[in-house]
Amino acid sequence: MYETVLFKNIADPRVRAIDRYAELGGYRAAEMVVKERTPAEVIETTKATGLRGRGGAGFPTGLKWSFVPKDTGKPTYLCCNADESEPGTCKDRVIMERDPHQLIEGIIIASFAVDCHLAFIYIRGEFWYAYRVLEKALGEARAKGFLGKKIFGSNFDLDIVLHSGAGAYICGEETGLIESLEGKRGHPRQKPPFPAVQGLYGCPTVVNNVETLANLPHIFNRGAEWFKSIGSNPKNTGPKLYCMSGHLNKPAVVERELGIPLPELIYDICGGIPGGKKLKGVIPGGSSVPILTADEIDVRMDFDSLAAKGTLLGSAGCMVLDETVCMVRFAMRTARFYAEETCGQCSQCREGTWWMEQVLHRIEHGHGKMSDLDMILDMCSNMKGVTICVLSDACAMPVEAMINKFRAEFEYHITNKTCMVGAHAHA
Amino acid sequence: MRICRILFHPNSEIDVMFSEETEQKFRHLLSLYPRKRSALIPMLLIAQREQGYIRNETIDYVAGLVELSPSEVESILSFYTMLRRDPVGKYHIYVCTNLACMLRGSDRIESTIKRKLGVDFGKVTEDGLFSAVEFECLGSCTTAPCVTVNNEFYENLDVKKTEEIIDELRRRG
Ligand SMILES: Cc1cc2nc3c(=O)[nH]c(=O)nc-3n(C[C@H](O)[C@H](O)[C@H](O)COP(=O)(O)O)c2cc1C
Numbered sequence: 001m002y003e004t005v006l007f008k009n010i011a012d013p014r015v016r017a018i019d020r021y022a023e024l025g026g027y028r029a030a031e032m033v034v035k036e037r038t039p040a041e042v043i044e045t046t047k048a049t050g051l052r053g054r055g056g057a058g059f060p061t062g063l064k065w066s067f068v069p070k071d072t073g074k075p076t077y078l079c080c081n082a083d084e085s086e087p088g089t090c091k092d093r094v095i096m097e098r099d100p101h102q103l104i105e106g107i108i109i110a111s112f113a114v115d116c117h118l119a120f121i122y123i124r125g126e127f128w129y130a131y132r133v134l135e136k137a138l139g140e141a142r143a144k145g146f147l148g149k150k151i152f153g154s155n156f157d158l159d160i161v162l163h164s165g166a167g168a169y170i171c172g173e174e175t176g177l178i179e180s181l182e183g184k185r186g187h188p189r190q191k192p193p194f195p196a197v198q199g200l201y202g203c204p205t206v207v208n209n210v211e212t213l214a215n216l217p218h219i220f221n222r223g224a225e226w227f228k229s230i231g232s233n234p235k236n237t238g239p240k241l242y243c244m245s246g247h248l249n250k251p252a253v254v255e256r257e258l259g260i261p262l263p264e265l266i267y268d269i270c271g272g273i274p275g276g277k278k279l280k281g282v283i284p285g286g287s288s289v290p291i292l293t294a295d296e297i298d299v300r301m302d303f304d305s306l307a308a309k310g311t312l313l314g315s316a317g318c319m320v321l322d323e324t325v326c327m328v329r330f331a332m333r334t335a336r337f338y339a340e341e342t343c344g345q346c347s348q349c350r351e352g353t354w355w356m357e358q359v360l361h362r363i364e365h366g367h368g369k370m371s372d373l374d375m376i377l378d379m380c381s382n383m384k385g386v387t388i389c390v391l392s393d394a395c396a397m398p399v400e401a402m403i404n405k406f407r408a409e410f411e412y413h414i415t416n417k418t419c420m421v422g423a424h425a426h427a
Numbered sequence: 428m429r430i431c432r433i434l435f436h437p438n439s440e441i442d443v444m445f446s447e448e449t450e451q452k453f454r455h456l457l458s459l460y461p462r463k464r465s466a467l468i469p470m471l472l473i474a475q476r477e478q479g480y481i482r483n484e485t486i487d488y489v490a491g492l493v494e495l496s497p498s499e500v501e502s503i504l505s506f507y508t509m510l511r512r513d514p515v516g517k518y519h520i521y522v523c524t525n526l527a528c529m530l531r532g533s534d535r536i537e538s539t540i541k542r543k544l545g546v547d548f549g550k551v552t553e554d555g556l557f558s559a560v561e562f563e564c565l566g567s568c569t570t571a572p573c574v575t576v577n578n579e580f581y582e583n584l585d586v587k588k589t590e591e592i593i594d595e596l597r598r599r600g
């Protein structure tokens with residue numbers, strides 16, 4: 001039996017109130033950390049858990065914190081990435097709307113670890129309800145003395161600013177987020193320097209995802225050994241939220257161990273595919289990752305197992321496609337998203353995403369040429385690894401996989417000027 | 428109502444008309460960040476919430492507050508989809524048509540909304556009540572398809588539910 005951790009209290013509407021959260025053991029970990037631990041100890045414990053970032057890249061959290069230089073004379077900032085805009089992803093929203101104090105407690109622990117006294121939550125502007133829930137929760141935490149000067153009666157000062165974005169996927173990329181938080185267009189920055197050294201206002205900055213931070217209270221309540229005991233192997237540890245969407249009988253944000261077998265998620269937990277239809281494919285980690293065909297789904301949902309299959313865990317935005325989905329239309333809609341959201345700094349991305357959408361559009365509408373397919377694949381290889389950030393790769397990788405794995409369907413579309421599956425993507 | 432003199436237009440008197448509550452929020456935002464400019468986007472969102480869209484006067488006014496030129500502010504706000512320079516309906520609808528919603532039939536939600544409003548996306552209904560636009564993933568994938576109305580979520584939609592939402596809002600006026 002899996003023991004729920006991150007979602008343990010989300011069914012309790014009262015847990016949004018600080019008293020209820022505290023009654024259930026909340027803020028004990030943060031108080032213990034700021035009063036009894038040193039920042040170095042907090043970083044060591046976090047390293048020992050094997051916790052990897054839940055925002056998409058899976059970078060080890062403790063290691064990221066250890067890159068923050070000390071004694072620079074500059075302040076350190078922590079930014080909680082609550083931009084959650086990767087298509088297929090809707091997990092951070094649940095934490096923020098239902099258990100906001102869990103996140104705030106996590107931010108306190110992370111801030112203490114990197115000696116940050118002013119942290120930011122960058123929340124996407126569309127999450128207006130979550131914004132209000134967090135705003136209230138932050139007010140409660142301040143009133144209790146859990147935020148502000150000398151929190152919990154320690155010598156540690158911390159405040160958290162809730163900052164609303166205004167609709168731009170690229171502001172989820174950590175340097176785009178930093179630029180946006182500085183009041184600019186969200187244009188990602190060339191790295192290095194990495195944010196840990198030179199981030200917000202030119203100061204050392206840590207960017208961590210909501211779910212990553214929400215793990216911290218549990219880690220400091222129950223220890224690194226406990227955390228490591230969850231998951232598929234020592235490099236893929238802890239609880240994980242999976243956003244199970246698309247053609248499922250019971251779509252849901254599901255919490256299980258990192259590395260649960262994908263078929264278990266689809267069939268046992270989410271009730272399988274509706275209407276007795278056959279599975280066509282699964283996008284395991286948000287729109288930016290390569291699709292798995294129905295034959296490839298026998299895989300564990302963790303960073304390394306999915307990488308071994310040529311795809312990524314990403315944000316765990318897992319979209320399930322049944323046999324009625326037209327892969328040409330799906331690829332076109334994917335490309336269109338990136339064409340909409342490219343920031344336009346790098347020509348390969350600005351032009352590549354646009355052309356990709358145009359060419360897929362003409363195939364979808366019966367005007368494609370057979371040579372278009374290799375042209376798109378060629379564009380894909382020219383869009384990868386050549387730009388300031390990986391939005392360009394995030395467009396090329398999934399489209400490339402769709403064409404490579406479902407090529408016959410694209411060819412059918414070009415030859416017959418109509419869909420092979422006969423129907424468009426209707427539920 | 429208040430009249431303020433703008434830094435960059437010393438000769439123009441601009442009528443900005445923000446409520447005292449909004450002015451207070453502006454002052455609060457400006458005090459939160461190590462640099463004023465960080466308050467820009469949140470301030471524009473608040474201004475838009477009050478006035479429906481970002482007016483020229485608002486750009487001038489906010490630019491003065493964060494010590495940027497109005498053209499810089501214009502350039503920055505044009506980057507962000509949620510910030511708009513034209514009026515919208517009293518109920519402004521974002522219709523998600525991205526992948527997860529598409530898989531659950533957002534096509535039908537889109538056509539239902541267009542039919543019920545009687546205007547295309549991007550246009551305001553004659554009574555000023557409604558406008559709708561297509562939107563990228565709203566983060567409601569496991570409860571798809573979804574729309575938001577003035578940033579409140581409506582999820583697990585079907586045609587009937589969508590019609591009811593529009594009817595209800597129309598009744599509310
Ligand atoms: C185009 C793009 C969009 C991203 N969007 C998000 C996002 O919405 N939320 C998020 O947490 N990380 C997002 N990331 C990943 C961040 O850059 C960063 O790796 C992450 O926030 C780090 O937090 P973590 O180490 O806790 O995962 C995005 C990356 C890219 C390239």
